[in-house]
Amino acid sequence: MNATPIALLCKPVLIALVALLAACGKEAAQLAAVEPDQGTACALDGMVLKDYPGPKAQIHYKEGAPEFFCDLVELFSMVLAPEQKRPVAGIFVQDMGKTDWAQPSGHWVDAKLAYYVVGSKKTGSMGPTFGSFSSLPDAEAFVAREGGTVKRFEQMTLDMVSQPGKGAAHEDKMH
Incomplete structure (x- = not known):
């Protein structure tokens, strides 16, 4: 049986599509958060992450190894810095609704989808910081106990980074 011209054209397209989907799957797998080990240090100040309370963060760049941060204020100072030019592939923060503030471990979530207090x-590690949560109810429960205001990733500003314990502290609703 002879193949039709359409069948001959479809086979290479199908092979290319399968290869493309496989490549996407590999890229997505590369974007998984990495659990820091006992000696993982902060990219900005060299402090060992496991030695300090509060949520940690990591940035995965399109090229090179991920960078870790012992504090979310440090993460946002890096992400929001006007001189930040390295292409970012993904950012992860810990879900403090699922891990212990004093000794956070695991529970990484996409930073752009998280709620921040x-x-x-x-x-x-550096004093006043932000809390990160995967769900709005967990963030609101944290606010009820600890104070603060809930924000989304795109609402975070350099002003908040320079005064993490102030700024939005007296607002009573999410904007």
């Missing part, structure tokens, strides 16, 4: 009483 700005202006709470809780501190991290």
Whole structure:
């Protein structure tokens, strides 16, 4: 049986599509969060992540190894910096609704999908910091206990980074 011209054209297209989907799957797998080990240090100040309370973060760049941060204020100072030019493939933060503030471990979520609490009483490695949560109810419950205001990733600003314990602390609703 002879193949039709359409069948001859479809086979290479189908092979290319399968290869493309496989490549996407590999890229997505590369974007999984990495659990820091006992000696993983902060990219900005060299502090060992496991030695400090509060949520940690990691940035995966399109090229090179991921960078880790011992505090979300440090993460946002890096992400929001006007001189930040390295192409970012993914950013992860810990879900504090699922891990212990004093010794956070695991529970990484996409930073761009997380809810952040700005202006709470809780501190991290460098003093006042932000809390990160995968769900709005967990973030709101944290605000009820610790104070602060819920924000989304795109609402975070350099002003909040320069004064993490102030700024939005007295607002009473999410904007």
